[in-house]
Amino acid sequence: MPEDNSICQDTNYQKVFESQATPLRNFLYYKCGDLEKAEDLMQDAFIKLWENCKKVLLEKARSFLFTAAKRMFLNTIEHEKVVLSFAKENNSSKLSEDPQFIMEEQEFKSKLEISISNLPASQREVFLLNRIDKLSFQEIADLQDVSLSAVHKKMYKAMDKLRTDLDILNYRKI
Amino acid sequence: MEDINNDNELLIRWINGELSEEELAAFQKTEDYKIYNTIINEVDQWQVRPLNLENSFDELNAKKNKKEESKAISWYNQPMVRWAAVFAFIATAIVYFVAKSQETTVYKTTIGESKEVILPDNSKVFLRPESSIAFKRNNWGKQKRELLQTGTVYYDVKKGLPFEVNFGENKVDVLGTTFEITNNQDYTSVICYSGRVRVTTNNSAFELKEKEALQITPELYEYTVANDWSLNLIRFEKAPLKSVFDSIEKTFNVKISANSTILERKFTGAYSDTSLDQALKMICVPMNITFKVDGRNVTLK
Numbered sequence: 001m002p003e004d005n006s007i008c009q010d011t012n013y014q015k016v017f018e019s020q021a022t023p024l025r026n027f028l029y030y031k032c033g034d035l036e037k038a039e040d041l042m043q044d045a046f047i048k049l050w051e052n053c054k055k056v057l058l059e060k061a062r063s064f065l066f067t068a069a070k071r072m073f074l075n076t077i078e079h080e081k082v083v084l085s086f087a088k089e090n091n092s093s094k095l096s097e098d099p100q101f102i103m104e105e106q107e108f109k110s111k112l113e114i115s116i117s118n119l120p121a122s123q124r125e126v127f128l129l130n131r132i133d134k135l136s137f138q139e140i141a142d143l144q145d146v147s148l149s150a151v152h153k154k155m156y157k158a159m160d161k162l163r164t165d166l167d168i169l170n171y172r173k174i
Numbered sequence: 175m176e177d178i179n180n181d182n183e184l185l186i187r188w189i190n191g192e193l194s195e196e197e198l199a200a201f202q203k204t205e206d207y208k209i210y211n212t213i214i215n216e217v218d219q220w221q222v223r224p225l226n227l228e229n230s231f232d233e234l235n236a237k238k239n240k241k242e243e244s245k246a247i248s249w250y251n252q253p254m255v256r257w258a259a260v261f262a263f264i265a266t267a268i269v270y271f272v273a274k275s276q277e278t279t280v281y282k283t284t285i286g287e288s289k290e291v292i293l294p295d296n297s298k299v300f301l302r303p304e305s306s307i308a309f310k311r312n313n314w315g316k317q318k319r320e321l322l323q324t325g326t327v328y329y330d331v332k333k334g335l336p337f338e339v340n341f342g343e344n345k346v347d348v349l350g351t352t353f354e355i356t357n358n359q360d361y362t363s364v365i366c367y368s369g370r371v372r373v374t375t376n377n378s379a380f381e382l383k384e385k386e387a388l389q390i391t392p393e394l395y396e397y398t399v400a401n402d403w404s405l406n407l408i409r410f411e412k413a414p415l416k417s418v419f420d421s422i423e424k425t426f427n428v429k430i431s432a433n434s435t436i437l438e439r440k441f442t443g444a445y446s447d448t449s450l451d452q453a454l455k456m457i458c459v460p461m462n463i464t465f466k467v468d469g470r471n472v473t474l475k
Contacts, residue, residue, distance in 0.1 A: 021227055026222045034292065047238055088221075
């Protein structure tokens with residue numbers, strides 16, 4: 001029965017939320033650097049999905065959501081600077097308990113976060129979607145609506161910039 | 175030119191895990207490999223602050239229902255009802271606007287909670303645990319941007335009208351900078367991370383430039399910092415251990431007991447808010463103090 005797969009059905013809508021809410025929120029977070037704003041926009045995209053639930057097929061829900069979110073994001077005020085920060089899974093297997101080492105690790109993380117935040121928006125997106133959300137480059141190409149080679153280019157440009165940034169910092173220390 | 179293209183292609187293939195054993199071995203010998211590997215290893219451990227799906231879904235439903243309700247009031251469009259509504263509206267509006275002009279907006283965090291807030295002018299503030307900011311929404315941005323704070327708050331202020339923060343009997347004036355103010359019972363300080371900040375205390379005024387800082391309590395003196403602001407590191411400069419441990423209590427929701435000789439000692443350094451154990455080590459090891467954690471209680475010697 002075609003009705004079983006309708007997004008207008010509460011259980012289906014909820015299932016879509018459970019699988020897409022976090023990836024969508026992360027995607028928006030990389031764009032704006034604001035967790036609350038990202039969650040807000042994510043929820044608005046889901047409302048749009050609900051309003052159009054009769055017209056959108058279950059399999060197309062994800063691309064509908066991301067497209068709607070992108071459009072809504074373009075309509076918001078952007079801050080000059082995006083500042084991203086991330087949580088780190090705690091390594092209980094850490095052998096070194098030296099406070100100096102812990103501090104250096106923390107400093108490195110902060111510097112890397114800043115470098116990543118300073119990347120041009122679409123390079124930053126590619127890098128984070130690949131490393132943190134584990135998307136393949138092809139999936140990212142579909143999401144950004146560009147070619148696979150364009151995505152590759154953004155990735156190595158991003159990696160190159162990060163390497164250069166951290167390289168400079170290392171020499172400065174000496 | 176061709177070399178660069180090959181290098182770039184190699185990098186992508188390495189990331190995808192597509193290199194042959196020989197290619198990998200050759201790559202690992204290069205200078206750049208070390209840095210690329212360090213970056214990837216680090217970032218692969220990161221995640222964005224987890225989303226609480228249940229709460230978010232509940233919020234989503236609330237928003238959805240609100241939207242659906244506002245569409246259903248078509249019967250208000252009847253002419254008679256409309257006029258009655260208009261008069262009622264004007265009356266309440268007057269009361270509402272009078273009340274609203276006194277309205278104070280408050281943001282605060284509890285023990286163990288941190289929060290990032292965007293102000294009406296798009297400046298950003300980050301509240302550490304047990305901190306708060308308050309401002310009059312109606313006055314904001316008329317001639318200046320003014321607010322009050324307690325606890326420890328980091329500011330990223332957009333250039334614009336004069337921006338003033340009041341804390342205790344002190345205040346800070348800025349124009350487009352980043353800085354952090356700590357205002358607790360026994361430890362008050364201002365650290366300027368970029369731009370310029372003007373601090374006014376009881377008797378004197380100081381102008382801080384990038385990486386300059388001022389401690390106000392317990393002792394008034396200026397110093398400099400070497401590092402950028404960090405989300406996860408809470409720093410102190412010659413702070414009484416009592417305030418350092420107060421801060422740890424607020425961050426992790428624990429109770430710390432120690433004798434007064436320990437509490438009076440001064441500490442310069444930082445602790446990480448990622449785990450209680452790490453935090454205690456970072457403070458106690460350099461100070462030669464031993465600690466014991468028992469559930470929510472910590473004892474120091």
